[in-house]
Amino acid sequence: MSEGPNRTERMLIEPKPVTMSKHTQMTNSKPIKIELVSDPMYLCGARELVSCIAHRVGFGDMECSKIALALDEALCNVIRHGYNKATDKPIWLTIYPQKPDDSTFGGIEIVIEDEAKQINPDTVIGRDLSDIKPGGLGVHIMREVMDEVVFEKREGLGMRLRMSKSAPRPDHAPRIGQRSSGSKHSQRQVS
Amino acid sequence: MAASDNDFVRTESPASGVSVLIPSEDIDMSRSPVLRTAIKGALKPGLERLVIDLSEVQYMDSSGLATLVEAMRIAKAQSIGLHLAGMTAKVRAIFEIARLDAFFSIKDTRQEALDA
Numbered sequence: 419m420s421e422g423p424n425r426t427e428r429m430l431i432e433p434k435p436v437t438m439s440k441h442t443q444m445t446n447s448k449p450i451k452i453e454l455v456s457d458p459m460y461l462c463g464a465r466e467l468v469s470c471i472a473h474r475v476g477f478g479d480m481e482c483s484k485i486a487l488a489l490d491e492a493l494c495n496v497i498r499h500g501y502n503k504a505t506d507k508p509i510w511l512t513i514y515p516q517k518p519d520d521s522t523f524g525g526i527e528i529v530i531e532d533e534a535k536q537i538n539p540d541t542v543i544g545r546d547l548s549d550i551k552p553g554g555l556g557v558h559i560m561r562e563v564m565d566e567v568v569f570e571k572r573e574g575l576g577m578r579l580r581m582s583k584s585a586p587r588p589d590h591a592p593r594i595g596q597r598s599s600g601s602k603h604s605q606r607q608v609s
Numbered sequence: 610m611a612a613s614d615n616d617f618v619r620t621e622s623p624a625s626g627v628s629v630l631i632p633s634e635d636i637d638m639s640r641s642p643v644l645r646t647a648i649k650g651a652l653k654p655g656l657e658r659l660v661i662d663l664s665e666v667q668y669m670d671s672s673g674l675a676t677l678v679e680a681m682r683i684a685k686a687q688s689i690g691l692h693l694a695g696m697t698a699k700v701r702a703i704f705e706i707a708r709l710d711a712f713f714s715i716k717d718t719r720q721e722a723l724d725a
Binding site: 458459461462465479480483484485486490491494497498555558559562563582 | 668
């Protein structure tokens, strides 16, 4: 297996701040950005992080779990398809929280960037669910859980995935620091 | 103490021809291969019923779903009854998102799965 870039090289190719989407332009909190390695054993930590932040911006327990699932599926796709299961490659995760306030219901935007092989974003589609077979569900799950899912090529190297979701109306959601078993919004039928 | 990735699936045999698998941790990409090995080990000739008790699983991703879809196909081919039991609401949600809740035999409790 070839050696990955050393720390100096890595600093040169770390993603620059991305142009924010319409959702992120509304952000009222500073984002958190972490670098992961492409080892599945760290998926649990990424899930916990995004779930905690989603709680803080107004999502109920069930929606937080689904957002963590969407992130997990996205990271798994990078590891499995982008890096061909190599466990030593970089993945950058940035989470933009939008706390609820007088003008918004809050929400979250997740940006995942990698150095994997680039693909045509138009070819990333979920499979037909009527064809029951193992695998291929990740993209469908991401699109089902999140309001917006956008794949794009990074400048020069790798791919970028943006996912965003608006929180339920404040009168249906726990406030910051308050946990609940779910909101009216979170109990919507998905099947 | 939490089980390691390699021993997070317990096996019980409550009756002849019946096996129960009990995963005790989240099932994600790092643990699905262990679950797949445990299921394939259980699906042996002579088995009539396999129950997978998910009551201790708080989280499952699509790799876990894929493992269970594969298990169901093998079980059907061998005329073994495969039942899932004890799902938490969060685990059940992923079956609904993937529209696989009707594909599996899902029971509320292990006993219901054993009696089905």
